[in-house]
Every structure is written in structure tokens, then in C-alpha cells.
Amino acid sequence: MSKIDLEMLPKEDLIKMIKMFSRNSLVLDGCWFQAAEDKYGQEAAIDLDTKAWARYASIEARRILKTFNIVEKGTSALAKALNYQIWVHAQNIEWDIPEVTENRVVLNVTDCGIQRARIRSGRGEFPCKGVGIALFEGFVKAFDPEFSLNCLVCPPDEHPDDLWCSWEFRLEKPLKSPS
Numbered sequence: 001m002s003k004i005d006l007e008m009l010p011k012e013d014l015i016k017m018i019k020m021f022s023r024n025s026l027v028l029d030g031c032w033f034q035a036a037e038d039k040y041g042q043e044a045a046i047d048l049d050t051k052a053w054a055r056y057a058s059i060e061a062r063r064i065l066k067t068f069n070i071v072e073k074g075t076s077a078l079a080k081a082l083n084y085q086i087w088v089h090a091q092n093i094e095w096d097i098p099e100v101t102e103n104r105v106v107l108n109v110t111d112c113g114i115q116r117a118r119i120r121s122g123r124g125e126f127p128c129k130g131v132g133i134a135l136f137e138g139f140v141k142a143f144d145p146e147f148s149l150n151c152l153v154c155p156p157d158e159h160p161d162d163l164w165c166s167w168e169f170r171l172e173k174p175l176k177s178p179s
Helices: 011-040 042-067 075-082 113-120 129-143
Strands: 093-100 104-112 147-153 165-171
Touching: 011 042, 011 113, 042 075, 042 129, 075 093, 075 104, 075 129, 075 165, 104 113, 129 147, 129 165
Parallel strands: none
Antiparallel strands: 093 104, 104 165, 147 165
């Protein structure tokens, strides 16, 4: 078989590939994290993971904006950009954006296969709040510095069974409608 030309692949195969790559990226992150955790302990591994995701977040935001030509600002544009993050199409994560208003976007992770896998393996629930803050804060600030981030709930916070984490992106100065 020769090299696969992505432009010749059927849409169904491209979708499967995107989902697989999204999941693989999280598996790679998890393998790296577990190796760091085993060698240096959870606190040091979380510190390294937080720094890595913080660096990555702004790079991802800039690439999404450029690749998908997102030039508009505001909450609708942010909600659109969040849909292109690497983790959102992983097959083991369920999420939604239940609220988009003039000055607020809320993103919820309602099922997290990563957390469930850690619990099954005996490692316990991962306190991912700091990593999530680093990821989403870096992402939203690269998207538009007028946004602020608020973590509504995320482990190690107590959370309901059907909500692992919830993030609020608030536009401090909502865009004015054309008069």
C-alpha cells in the first residue's frame, strides 16, 4: 500500500481519524503523566502537566483561529473555537456548551473517560482543576484577552455524577451591536 492521501479519504474515515487522534493525544498525555507520577509523585507530575498544558493552550488557540479563519470576537466565536480543541472529539469524553449569551459561555464535561479509567485502575480521581485552569485560561486569553475564566466545578471539588467539570468564560466588555 502506498502513502494515504488525506484528501482522497472518504468523510467517514476522516471523522474516525479525527476521533482516534483526539483520543490518542489524551492517551499520550495520560501515559506521560503516569510515568511522571510514578517517578516523581503526583504533586510534581501535576506541576509539570500544568506547565505543559499552559504552554500548549495558547498555541492551540492561535492555530485554531488561523486554520478555521475565525476572525470574529465575542462569545459565539469563542464557543465555535472551543469545538476545535484537541480533546473535545475524543470518544471517551462527553461535553456540551449549554449556555452562550452576550457575555458568557459555559462548557461542561458530563462524562470523563480519563477519570473513569483512573478510578478503575486504582489511581483515584485526578485533581485536574489546576490543569484545566491552565488549559482554558491560556486558550481564552490567546483567543481574546477581554475574556476571563471561572472554574465552576472540577476535581478535586465535589461534583455530581453527571458533571465532572464546568467552566465559565466571561466577556468583561461585551461587544456592542452595530447601531
